[in-house]
Amino acid sequence: MEERIQIKEVARDKVEEVLALIWEVFQEFVAKDYTEEGKETFYQQFICGERFRDKIKEGRETVYGAYIKEQLIGVLSISNNHTISCAFVKGIYHRRGIGRKLFERVLKELKERGATEVTLNASPYAVDFYHHIGFQDIEKQTSYKGIVYTPMRLQLEREVS
Numbered sequence: 001m002e003e004r005i006q007i008k009e010v011a012r013d014k015v016e017e018v019l020a021l022i023w024e025v026f027q028e029f030v031a032k033d034y035t036e037e038g039k040e041t042f043y044q045q046f047i048c049g050e051r052f053r054d055k056i057k058e059g060r061e062t063v064y065g066a067y068i069k070e071q072l073i074g075v076l077s078i079s080n081n082h083t084i085s086c087a088f089v090k091g092i093y094h095r096r097g098i099g100r101k102l103f104e105r106v107l108k109e110l111k112e113r114g115a116t117e118v119t120l121n122a123s124p125y126a127v128d129f130y131h132h133i134g135f136q137d138i139e140k141q142t143s144y145k146g147i148v149y150t151p152m153r154l155q156l157e158r159e160v161s
Contacts, residue, residue: 003068005068006067007064007065009062009064012056012057012059015053015063018072019047021088022088023046025090028091029091029125033124034147034148037145038146041146046085046086061077062077062078063076064077073098074087074099075089076106082110082118083120084119084120087126100133117153117156118154119151120135120151120152121151122149122151124148136152136153136154137150137152
C-alpha cells in the first residue's frame with residue numbers, strides 16, 4: 001500500500017525537528033564530499049548556529065516538510081529572496097518523488113508570488129537531482145570553508161490564467 005505524503009509548511013516551533021533531519025541526512029549522504037572543515041562549517045552554520053535558526057523563527061526562512069502521517073521525512077527551506085538553503089529527504093525515502101513534491105509545492109507558491117527565478121548551492125551529492133528537475137549551473141563547482149557546492153538557478157515560467 002502506497003503511503004500518503006503530505007507537503008506543508010513546518011511550524012516555526014518545530015525547528016529542532018527540522019535541524020535533526022537535516023543533520024541526519026547530511027551525515028549520511030553529503031558529508032563524504034566535504035573536508036573536516038566543511039563538515040564543521042555546515043554544523044556550525046546550519047545545525048547549531050543561531051543565524052539560520054533565527055531566520056526560521058522570524059519567518060525570513062520558510063521550511064516546507066514532507067510528512068507521512070505525522071512523521072517528518074523531508075524538508076526544503078527557502079529564504080525570502082528565493083534562495084533554497086536546505087533540501088533533504090531521509091535516505092529510506094529517496095527515489096520516491098518526495099524531493100520533487102517538495103519542489104513542486106515551493107515553486108508553485110513562488111510563481112504565484114511573481115518570482116522569476118530560484119537559486120541554490122548544490123552539494124556534489126545533489127547536483128544530478130537538481131539538473132533532473134530543471135536547475136542549471138551558473139558557475140563551476142567551488143568551495144567555501146570546506147563546503148563544496150555548485151551555484152545553480154531555475155528560471156520560473158509564469159502561470160497562464
